[in-house]
Amino acid sequence: xxxxxxxxxxxxxxxxxxxxxxxxxxxxxxxxxxxxxxxxxxxxxxxxxxxxxxxxxxxxxxxxxxxxxxxxxxxxxxxxxxxxxxxxxxxxxxxxxxxxxxxxxxxxxxxxxxxxxxxxxxxxxxxxxxxxxxxxxxxxxxxxxxxxxxxxxxxxxxxxxxxxxxxxxxxxxxxxxxxxxxxxxxxxxxxxxxxxxxxxxxxxxxxxxxxxxxxxxxxxxxxxxxxxxxxxxxxxxxxxxxxxxxxxxxxxxxxx
Numbered sequence: 707x708x709x710x711x712x713x714x715x716x717x718x719x720x721x722x723x724x725x726x727x728x729x730x731x732x733x734x735x736x737x738x739x740x741x742x743x744x745x746x747x748x749x750x751x752x753x754x755x756x757x758x759x760x761x762x763x764x765x766x767x768x769x770x771x772x773x774x775x776x777x778x779x780x781x782x783x784x785x786x787x788x789x790x791x792x793x794x795x796x797x798x799x800x801x802x803x804x805x806x807x808x809x810x811x812x813x814x815x816x817x818x819x820x821x822x823x824x825x826x827x828x829x830x831x832x833x834x835x836x837x838x839x840x841x842x843x844x845x846x847x848x849x850x851x852x853x854x855x856x857x858x859x860x861x862x863x864x865x866x867x868x869x870x871x872x873x874x875x876x877x878x879x880x881x882x883x884x885x886x887x888x889x890x891x892x893x894x895x896x897x898x899x900x901x902x903x904x905x906x907x908x909x910x911x912x913x914x915x916x917x918x919x920x921x922x923x924x925x926x927x928x929x930x931x932x933x934x935x936x937x938x939x940x941x942x943x944x945x946x947x948x949x950x951x952x953x954x955x956x957x958x959x960x961x962x
Contacts, residue, residue, distance in 0.1 A: 726918050728796030730848060733841040740842050746935050747850035755858060762807055766799065767791055767869030776879070784878075788885050789892030791870040796893065800863045802949050803843025803900050805908035809941035813916035816847055820920025821930040829921070844917045851913030856905040895956055904952040911944040 770791050780785050790823060823829050832839040871885045916937045923933040 707931050723918060723924065724761055726921070727914065728913070729840050730844055730917075733838065733845050736838070736841060738838075738841070738847050743833035743842060744846040747846050748854055749786070749908035751808075751847075752814075752849050752854035752857060755808065756861070758811065759804055759807060759858045759862050760865050762803065763800065763865035764869040764872075765873075766803060767795060768864030769830075769869075769871045770799070770866075771793065771870040772876070773952070787874065788818070788870065788888040792867060792889035793892055794865040795861050795870075797891050797897055798901075798903055798949075798953075799838065800866060801905045801908065802945065804859045804862045805912065805945045806942055808851075808858065808909075809912050809945060810938055812851060813912045813919075813941040814934040816913065816916030817920040817923075818930055818941075820917060821923040824921065825925060825927060825930060826844040839921075844921060845948045847917055848910060848913035850905055851916075853907040853909070855912060856902055856910030858903045860902070889905060900952060900956045903946060907948050907952070908945050909941065911948060915941040915944060917938065929947040 766893055771787060774790060775784065775787055778790070779786050823843070829839045829843070833841070849952075868885065870889070871880075871882060874880050874885060919933045919937040919940065923929040
């Protein structure tokens with residue numbers, strides 16, 4: 707019985723990704739790490755995403771509070787709004803939404819950048835000249851994503867709490883001290899650690915998918931757009947699947 711062509715293609719793609727990942731891990735520990743390029747990528751991925759992520763986080767907390775207050779008020783549980791917003795944003799909503807935002811912005815830019823370098827044969831020129839394109843182009847970008855995505859998520863979570871505080875003061879009057887004491891009193895160490903850990907994996911998925919799609923793009927100018935688009939789609943799917951796995955693992959360890 708012959709294997710369907712689409713299944714064979716999927717197996718080949720999976721094998722290529724495993725080879726690409728092994729090449730990434732091998733080049734992490736090789737001498738001559740490109741610190742300047744790594745810091746430049748941290749600046750591009752982190753600082754240049756600051757405004758977009760910050761606005762998203764603030765609006766996230768603002769809208770979540772406005773949508774929750776009427777329902778909570780109907781059940782006489784309006785005082786639980788700050789803790790509900792804090793738990794919802796830090797545990798689940800914040801990491802996933804910010805990771806998807808980063809997938810749309812970062813993964814697409816990495817895929818387009820490396821794809822254009824592939825099309826213009828700059829990567830081939832690096833190999834011919836004796837440089838290590840994987841160490842210079844791939845390792846630096848993936849590690850920058852691994853470092854900056856968790857930091858961006860923490861910043862967005864903080865701004866989401868400020869957004870919730872601003873929304874709470876539209877119809878009610880609550881002091882900042884009371885609001886944040888209620889928000890932080892509901893949080894525990896086990897709420898923050900799994901959220902931060904999964905953002906590290908989200909960052910790795912965003913950087914890895916963007917680099918893989920761009921580095922292995924086809925020849926031709928249209929392949930640049932294809933690499934950028936497929937990087938966003940694949941990174942978003944990986945984020946959703948990793949989040950589902952993280953939720954299951956957190957539930958298992960929390961109740962055992």
